[in-house]
Amino acid sequence: MAEKSAASAGLTDEQIHELVQKSHQAKQRAYAPYSNFRVGAALHTEDGTIFTGCNVENSSYSLACCAERTAIFKAVSEGYKSFRAIAIAGDVESEFLAPCGSCRQVMREFGTDWTVYLTKPDLSYRTMTVGELLPCSFGPDDLNKPKVKGQ
Numbered sequence: 019m020a021e022k023s024a025a026s027a028g029l030t031d032e033q034i035h036e037l038v039q040k041s042h043q044a045k046q047r048a049y050a051p052y053s054n055f056r057v058g059a060a061l062h063t064e065d066g067t068i069f070t071g072c073n074v075e076n077s078s079y080s081l082a083c084c085a086e087r088t089a090i091f092k093a094v095s096e097g098y099k100s101f102r103a104i105a106i107a108g109d110v111e112s113e114f115l116a117p118c119g120s121c122r123q124v125m126r127e128f129g130t131d132w133t134v135y136l137t138k139p140d141l142s143y144r145t146m147t148v149g150e151l152l153p154c155s156f157g158p159d160d161l162n163k164p165k166v167k168g169q
């Protein structure tokens with residue numbers, strides 16, 4: 019069950035369960051022949067459309083794309099930029115899977131006040147906001163703040 023905290027994302031228990039399930043289904047499509055670490059993600063947009071993603075690795079190792087970013091980039095490229103929640107799924111039984119720092123920054127681009135469900139394979143989850151996962155963050159507004167003269 020969910021820990022009490024953070025943003026509810028305005029989703030019903032059924033919608034959360036569906037999102038978590040879809041993240042674990044997406045995990046089955048992971049292309050992870052190098053790490054053998056499968057990850058899936060399911061992103062719930064403002065209007066309820068769900069985009070899924072998996073990690074996609076490469077023989078040039080550093081080119082791997084995480085599941086979370088696959089889902090977010092799919093959504094943005096289809097015209098969606100308002101997100102309610104993302105569920106993240108791995109195969110580790112003992113811990114809720116946490117997103118990497120790069121994915122936290124990519125999530126933060128689209129706001130700090132939306133929800134991340136960190137899940138386990140038994141479909142249990144922990145609820146956090148993007149702002150909780152990336153405190154004191156840099157974002158789009160920072161580019162428009164006054165700068166020292168001459169810069």
Ligand SMILES: O=c1ccn([C@H]2C[C@H](O)[C@@H](CO)O2)c(=O)[nH]1
Pocket residue numbers: 050053055056057072073074075082083084085086106115116117118121
């Ligand atoms: O939250 C995470 C953590 C890791 N990975 C991927 C990147 C790489 O393909 C593999 C091992 O790091 O897992 C994700 O997709 N999401």
Ligand SMILES: [Zn+2]
Pocket residue numbers: 084085086087117118119120121122
């Ligand atoms: Zn990542």
